Amino acid sequence: MPDLALIQQQFLDYLQGKSNSFSDNVINQPPVTIDTRLGIYKNAYKMRLRETIDNDHPQLGKYLGDELYDALVDGYVATYPSKVRSLRHFCHNIPQYLATQRPFSSHPILTDLAKFERTLLDAFDAADKPVAKMDALSNIEIDRWPDIKLTFHPSCRLFTQLTNAVESWQALKTDTAPPPAQDYPLGVFWLVWRNEQRLTEFANIDPISQVLWQSFNDGNDFSHACELLTDYCHEEQVPVEALKRLQFWINNDMVSHISTD
Numbered sequence: 001m002p003d004l005a006l007i008q009q010q011f012l013d014y015l016q017g018k019s020n021s022f023s024d025n026v027i028n029q030p031p032v033t034i035d036t037r038l039g040i041y042k043n044a045y046k047m048r049l050r051e052t053i054d055n056d057h058p059q060l061g062k063y064l065g066d067e068l069y070d071a072l073v074d075g076y077v078a079t080y081p082s083k084v085r086s087l088r089h090f091c092h093n094i095p096q097y098l099a100t101q102r103p104f105s106s107h108p109i110l111t112d113l114a115k116f117e118r119t120l121l122d123a124f125d126a127a128d129k130p131v132a133k134m135d136a137l138s139n140i141e142i143d144r145w146p147d148i149k150l151t152f153h154p155s156c157r158l159f160t161q162l163t164n165a166v167e168s169w170q171a172l173k174t175d176t177a178p179p180p181a182q183d184y185p186l187g188v189f190w191l192v193w194r195n196e197q198r199l200t201e202f203a204n205i206d207p208i209s210q211v212l213w214q215s216f217n218d219g220n221d222f223s224h225a226c227e228l229l230t231d232y233c234h235e236e237q238v239p240v241e242a243l244k245r246l247q248f249w250i251n252n253d254m255v256s257h258i259s260t261d
Contacts, residue, residue, distance in 0.1 A: 049077050049090065056091040056121060059172040060113045068103075075101060088125070091118070109181040112165030116190075119159045123192045124200045126155035131196060131253045137246065144260040146223035150216040150249070151257035155194035158213060159202070160187045166202070195253040203252075208232045209245050 050073050054061060061069045072094075079101070080093045095114040098104040104111075131153055140148065159166075161184060168178035189210040192202045205213070208229060215225035222242070229238045249255050 046077065049073075049082065049087070052087045052090050053094070057094065057114060057117050059169045060094075060110065060117060062172045063110070063113060063168065063178060072098070072104065094118070107181065108183065109163040109165050109168065112161045112163045113169060116159060116161065116165055116169055119157060119192050120200050120202070123155040123157060123194050124198075126153070126194060129154055129256045132250055132255045132258050134247065134250055136258045137250060140258070140260060146221060147260040148222040149219065149259050149261065150246075150255050151259070152213075152217060152249075153193060153254055153256045155192075155200075156249075156254045157192050158210065158217070159190045159192050161190065162187055164188075166190060166204075191254065193252070193254045201252070208241055212242060212245050213249075 053073055053076070064072060076091075076094060076097050079097060080090075082090050084090075095111050095118065098114055099108075099111040137148075163184060164179060164182040166188075168181075171178040189205045189207070190202050191205055191209075191213065192200065194200050211228050211232065212225050215228055226238045226242050229241060233241055246255075250258075
């Protein structure tokens with residue numbers, strides 16, 4: 001008699017459409033055939049995977065429409081079968097699938113849409129951590145400002161879109177027809193984070209904000225970050241522009257720690 005682990009693996013192989021002899025372990029109980037009984041489990045398994053994709057990527061599904069969405073589900077489940085018990089990360093490779101499989105790969109906005117929805121999920125599920133308040137910044141002595149370093153909240157992340165995916169997502173979210181697909185070769189930047197009310201937010205940011213955020217996120221201090229901004233604005237405006245962005249980040253719960261070490 002096969003051991004339990006082998007039977008479980010054979011059953012999983014059957015559910016995932018792999019060739020195996022699992023039916024040999026099932027007792028025939030007419031009038032319902034073995035294939036019919038096993039088919040019930042197989043269909044239920046696939047439906048559960050589809051529900052996971054539905055929940056993780058609702059606006060992507062709307063954008064694709066029923067026929068293409070069915071093709072995505074079938075193709076993705078076959079290409080990336082679930083390998084772990086939790087379904088939280090089952091859809092992790094959907095952006096990769098859309099970027100490499102026809103007909104989806106001919107439409108880059110689909111990959112961006114999927115990446116954005118995954119970024120929202122990751123921000124929502126990020127670890128909890130206290131957020132810094134403006135007092136922590138205003139209490140720093142002026143001569144220590146060049147040494148300021150920021151630690152962003154674990155939920156805060158930068159999303160770069162190469163198409164108008166976020167605008168399309170926003171339209172679909174309100175059941176409005178999305179705009180025609182448009183490419184952004186230089187990229188458009190968004191910050192995504194979870195606020196203290198545990199609501200996921202996102203905001204479009206300009207190149208100055210992107211450069212400043214990336215510099216702080218890389219561990220650089222205020223003086224280094226400001227040096228980078230001289231390529232984007234007059235030198236006398238750099239501190240003002242940098243401070244505006246620091247205030248925005250802090251007031252919107254994106255920063256967890258401010259230091260001068």
